[in-house]
Amino acid sequence: MSPRDIADPQAARERPPFLGHGVGLRRDHFDRVLSGPTGVDWFEVISENFMVEGGRPLDVLTRVRERYPVVLHGVSLSIGSTDPLDEAYLDRLHALARRFEPAWVSDHLCWTGVGGRNAHDLLPLPYTEQALDHVVRRVLRVQERLGRPIALENVSSYVAYRRSEMPEWEFLAEVARRSGCGILLDINNIFVSSRNHGFDPRTYLNHIPPATVWQFHLAGHSNKGTHLLDTHDHAVIDEVWGLYRGAVTRFGAVSSLIEWDDRIPPFERLENESQRARAIHDETLERGAGRLPAGVAGSARAAGPETGP
Amino acid sequence: MKPGGMIDLRQAQELFWTLITAPEGVRPAIEDLERRGVLKGRAIDEMFTGDEALPAVERLDIYANMYFYRLLDCLAEDYPKVRAALGPAHFHNLVTDYLLRHPSEHPSLRHLGRHLPRFVASHPLAARVPWLADLARLDWARADLFDAPDAPPLSRDALAALPQERAGEARFTMVPAFVLLRFDHEVVRYWRALDEAESGGDPDDAAHGRATGNAAREGAEVPDTHDHEEGAGRVATPARRRSWARVWRKDFVVHHCSLDEEEAQSLELLRSGESIARVCQRLAAGRGVPKATERAGRMIQSWLDDGILAGVTLP
Structure with a gap:
């Protein structure tokens, strides 16, 4: 999404282009991705891994960007922290976005540290009015600083705050409504949290306003018996694919991305997962609309028009 | 917690942080806070969700484990030979x-x-493993140069273009992805031996450790300065002897090699802005000028081959 006026959150209520079906770009796959065509439409990169001065990662991203749309996905914005926003971090993110012109920039609805220290983990917020005001203020500042709206992702969580005043989906939707940010809806995270906290994942989907959703994440997780852990080291399970089908039905043509960050398999495995996302997406839209909207069929790399929710 | 049962976001985050980063685990951290009067009674259960299957403390422990092991994995990646030398528990x-x-x-x-x-x-490990800091410096230099700024290396043509009569006045600059290290122990040879020993093992297995708690200490024998079993074979620990290494990145790959004292001093002189003539002068001490010039030529040749020279200037 190109920079534009973000002063009015309602003016930013436009969904960015549909990119098709992508995968996370990881170091293990650099050679394969650069060696020739792939079966994916776009790549998401971890912003912080490229906030460096030189070396191979930046060179690879430069070459990947020449061929594919790219999304910058951060893990350290710490939008919910009570520490001041890290201006140096925002400078680096801004510079990275200007250099690589991503389709959009995203991070997580969480906090990652406090007192100047960073846990490098996506820690849960209490869903209170106080936290909502705090997050919305910071999202507005970040968007102003970057000159573009950002997307925020729902995280997997393992504990919640008893004094939360609203469910996560309401908090997320309200952050998007008030700040004009987009939502990166992680389908696996919804599933993981639904099991860990005992809610119906379809309720989550049904409370997210369709126009706010810019992107889906799909990933594998681990079943630890007492809880599900968001490990990104397995294939997407059938129940999550089922939830994804429901998400496509509700939200329409939304760019999807497969995340696989540990025990990384050969690239072909990721391509297969992405193909499955594409197939479910295309089937669901065909069945729902009787036909695919122009530009969506085949999930071409070119941005297609939006479909109605 | 605020009066009336509301959560203060700052306090909640500071408490969460304290609990998940406590090295002995969440439960001991809670007990400590209770002893000091910071937390009372069932404060944790009143603040965080939990049930019989997974109480609040165990839920927080999930975060505590993730905190520690993510950072452990990161440091294991940046310090592969320190980890190999110490073993996973240490x-x-x-x-x-x-x-x-x-x-x-x-x-x-x-x-x-x-x-x-x-x-x-x-x-305290340094008393028993005096070479560990040197090994850590080598590991870190390699990690640090991986994404150091890019710079085109000096070409042979640029060097050849210098007027021959003024070549001695030339001064070199180094690429940013270059560092010269001086050690008190012979860790370069040790690094290589560990690398060779490791190639037969499964480093991933060791990197994650086997603890089921979080950052609590693991029991193990303290390593000593003598030979010990590690990786695929028996590796002799580094001797105490002054040594040097240069570390550099070429074609996006980080390399390092050991240096003799002459080459290390020559690089130090060049890095401090001295001329080639000054380097030759230093090399000539104890040998003739032709031999010193020949040695300088060979060194410059290898620096060109390795791409560690970035520029050459005449005053």
């Missing part, structure tokens, strides 16, 4: 101590390990 304990003193203060994990070499030097 490395685990070293990281536990390190994170207490140097929690991550940067949004990128890339910087997490930057204080480790100095930390190791003042750690």
Whole structure:
């Protein structure tokens, strides 16, 4: 999404282009991705891994960007922290976005540290009015600083705050409504949290306003018996694919991305997962609309028009 | 917690942080806070969700484990030979101590390990493993140069274009992805031996340790300065002898090699802005000028081959 006026959150209520079906770009796959065509439409990169001065990662991203749309996905914005926003971090993110012109920039609805220290983990917020005001203020500042709206992702969580005043989906939707940010809806995270906290994942989907959703994440997780852990080291399970089908039905043509960050398999495995996302997406839209909207069929790399929710 | 049962976001985050970063685990951290009167009674259960299957403390422990093991994995990646030398249990304990003193203060994990070499030097392990700080410096230099700024290396043509009569006045600059290290122990040879020994093992198995708690110390024998079993074979620990290495990146790959004292001093002179003539002068001490010039020529040749020279200037 190109920079534009973000002063009015309602003016930013436009969904960015549909990119098709992508995968996370990881170091293990650099050679394969650069060696020739792939079966994916776009790549998401971890912003912080490229906030460096030189070396191979930046060179690879430069070459990947020449061929594919790219999304910058951060893990350290710490939008919910009570520490001041890290201006140096925002400078680096801004510079990275200007250099690589991503389709959009995203991070997580969480906090990652406090007192100047960073846990490098996506820690849960209490869903209170106080936290909502705090997050919305910071999202507005970040968007102003970057000159573009950002997307925020729902995280997997393992504990919640008893004094939360609203469910996560309401908090997320309200952050998007008030700040004009987009939502990166992680389908696996919804599933993981639904099991860990005992809610119906379809309720989550049904409370997210369709126009706010810019992107889906799909990933594998681990079943630890007492809880599900968001490990990104397995294939997407059938129940999550089922939830994804429901998400496509509700939200329409939304760019999807497969995340696989540990025990990384050969690239072909990721391509297969992405193909499955594409197939479910295309089937669901065909069945729902009787036909695919122009530009969506085949999930071409070119941005297609939006479909109605 | 605020009066009336509301959560103060700052307090909640500080408490969460304290609990998940406590090295002995969430439960002991809660007990400590209770002893000090910071937490009362069932405060944790009143603040966080939990049930019989997974009580609040165990839910927080999930975060505590993730906190520690993510950072442990990161440091294991940046310090592969320190971990190989110590073994997973001692490395685990070293990281536990390190994170207490140097929690991550940067949004990128890339910087997490930057204080480790100095930390190791003042750690109790240094008394038993005196070469560990040198090995850590070598590991860190390699990690640090991986994404150092790019710069085109000096070409032979640029060097050949110097007027021959003024070649001695030339001064070199180095590429940013270059560092010269001086050690008190022969760690370069040791690094290579560990690398060879490791190639037969499964480093991934060791990197994660086998602890089921979080950052609690693992029991293990303290390593000594003598030979010990590690990786695929028996590796002799480094002798105490002054040594040098240069570390550099070429074609996006980080390399290092050991140097003799002459080459190290020559590089130090060049790096401090001295001319080629001054380097030759130093090399000539104890040998003739032709031999010194020949040695300088060979060194410059290898620096050109390795791409560590960035520019050449005449005053």
